[in-house]
Amino acid sequence: MKSLKPRVSLHQAECFRLLQERFHFFDDTAARCDKLLKGEYGETRVDEVLSCFFDGFDGIYISDLRLNIDFQQVQVDSLIVLDDCVLVFEVKNLSFDLHAADGLFYMMSGEPFTALNDQLARLKKLLRAYVAQFDPYIDVIVYPFFINDSQCIHGMLLRGDVLATSNFALVLAKYRRRFNWRSTVPLVNHLMKRSVPNDFDKKMDIDYSKVTKGTYCSVCYNKVERISQRKFRCLKCNTDISTAAVISNGVKEISRIWPDKPITTKLVTDWLGESIDKRTIQRVLSKNYLLTKGNYEGWHYK
Numbered sequence: 237m238k239s240l241k242p243r244v245s246l247h248q249a250e251c252f253r254l255l256q257e258r259f260h261f262f263d264d265t266a267a268r269c270d271k272l273l274k275g276e277y278g279e280t281r282v283d284e285v286l287s288c289f290f291d292g293f294d295g296i297y298i299s300d301l302r303l304n305i306d307f308q309q310v311q312v313d314s315l316i317v318l319d320d321c322v323l324v325f326e327v328k329n330l331s332f333d334l335h336a337a338d339g340l341f342y343m344m345s346g347e348p349f350t351a352l353n354d355q356l357a358r359l360k361k362l363l364r365a366y367v368a369q370f371d372p373y374i375d376v377i378v379y380p381f382f383i384n385d386s387q388c389i390h391g392m393l394l395r396g397d398v399l400a401t402s403n404f405a406l407v408l409a410k411y412r413r414r415f416n417w418r419s420t421v422p423l424v425n426h427l428m429k430r431s432v433p434n435d436f437d438k439k440m441d442i443d444y445s446k447v448t449k450g451t452y453c454s455v456c457y458n459k460v461e462r463i464s465q466r467k468f469r470c471l472k473c474n475t476d477i478s479t480a481a482v483i484s485n486g487v488k489e490i491s492r493i494w495p496d497k498p499i500t501t502k503l504v505t506d507w508l509g510e511s512i513d514k515r516t517i518q519r520v521l522s523k524n525y526l527l528t529k530g531n532y533e534g535w536h537y538k
């Protein structure tokens with residue numbers, strides 16, 4: 237299976253992930269970002285699960301597709317274009333149990349889960365109509381995919397149209413096949429021409445001066461401690477990280493949070509909390525980054 241575009245993390249989610257241990261987020265921002273991260277984590281897991289399952293078979297995988305159809309915007313978490321159908325996945329990473337019956341979802345109290353039912357109905361309606369404009373014989377199948385293993389969907393059928401990690405392989409096995417993937421290009425183009433940028437991705441304004449500086453782990457985002465001249469250790473992950481990797485990680489953090497900030501030796505030294513001397517930072521930067529221009533502050537790297 238070919239993947240058309242990699243999933244990109246929202247700026248807000250990215251800032252929250254990188255800075256949760258060292259910046260004070262307001263409670264409502266933290267709650268909102270936490271939800272975003274949970275959603276992104278679920279979507280990324282589905283990307284991995286599906287690309288692994290369809291490895292060696294044909295199809296085009298598109299993640300996070302936002303379509304503007306008839307002045308309505310619809311967001312698709314993941315989608316696979318096959319030779320005669322389109323599989324659409326609505327990913328849910330929820331921690332509460334649900335009940336499924338007759339194509340609808342209910343809370344365990346018996347209340348209909350209206351937000352999800354409406355979302356799925358809207359996805360089906362808009363995507364089916366739009367794909368039918370291209371070819372009315374192409375099927376559009378919308379699968380809700382519950383990725384959290386600890387969540388239970390009562391009443392869900394083993395070979396039904398509700399997916400979880402326990403049954404997706406059984407349900408999707410019939411779509412694993414070989415065909416000339418080029419035959420899907422016109423339909424992929426039809427979908428992509430309605431694709432719009434993600435307008436939920438508002439830039440998060442982080443005040444540089446209020447962020448705690450220091451050396452942090454690129455996996456768990458906790459502090460890493462220096463154990464020798466060339467090594468740091470993350471006590472949470474229990475892994476060793478080279479000084480050069482800690483510096484490169486610092487550069488990545490700055491450029492993700494403040495994409496417009498020029499990277500200078502002075503800035504990186506300050507960002508890493510001055511735990512690594514300026515000369516080492518300068519050496520790593522000049523070895524790994526392209527020097528673009530210099531000024532009184534130091535050197536700019538790209």
Ligand SMILES: [Zn+2]
Nearest residue numbers: 453456470473
């Ligand atoms: Zn760690």
